[in-house]
Amino acid sequence: GVFKPMRQKDVKVVKSVMTRAITVKPDTSVEEVAKIIIQNNVNHLPVVDDEGRLVGIVTSWDIAKAVAMGKMGKVKDVMTRKVITALPDEPVESAARKMEKHNISALPVVDAKMRVLGLVTSEDLSKLLAR
Amino acid sequence: GVFKPMRQKDVKVVKSVMTRAITVKPDTSVEEVAKIIIQNNVNHLPVVDDEGRLVGIVTSWDIAKAVAMGKMGKVKDVMTRKVITALPDEPVESAARKMEKHNISALPVVDAKMRVLGLVTSEDLSKLLAR
């Protein structure tokens, strides 16, 4: 009979849709973070230590939280420490499931040493639908 | 020959994925908006007039903008007035394209009289990928 090669399933992975992450340090002030968010037109900033390793995430939602509580302060006072991450070769469907499960809209993309390689957001994923 | 019915293409529309919109008025204070955002665990609030018609949108990003500028104030001072919207029967792909084109992460869903029926976000759309 005719040889039919198995059709390779087109697996789209996180690194093909992720964007550059703008990072901040734990001691950055909330006001400075607000400026970085506006200047770069982003919502999510991974927080890294001096070795560039992920220690948290701070978002415009956390700035709203600081305003709601009536106290500014530093990134380390408002950031989320238990960060849900993605790997560069993870399928986009897996990233989408993590966001859905945790009710979040972005995942820092990290290497095995927890160094930040990029960021994948629900905006990046919903663009796949727009194709 | 065998009759083969044309396969109906499964068109997913905005109303099947939209969620309830929490709305505010133009005279609501920025601090109050921050509290509403945190209490409801959302990022986007359509702004409506006394007749319930859409006049703007305010997001946690706009709260960050107020912090960056160092002045709180009212919703009408920080909201975006030219709002990109979706219709309930619009295909989700169309909503995804609008978000991509305008670099935004949510669209208020409105009726013909610009009354707010709901909200569709990039988080809602990326959930379709998670299936």
Ligand SMILES: C[S@@+](CC[C@H](N)C(=O)[O-])C[C@H]1O[C@@H](n2cnc3c(N)ncnc32)[C@H](O)[C@@H]1O
């Ligand atoms: C739970 S979400 C709720 C609002 C909305 N769903 C969103 O994603 O912005 C807001 C919180 O999620 C946190 N967050 C965002 N991305 C995260 C991630 N990848 N891992 C853990 N927490 C994250 C933020 O620091 C913020 O405190």
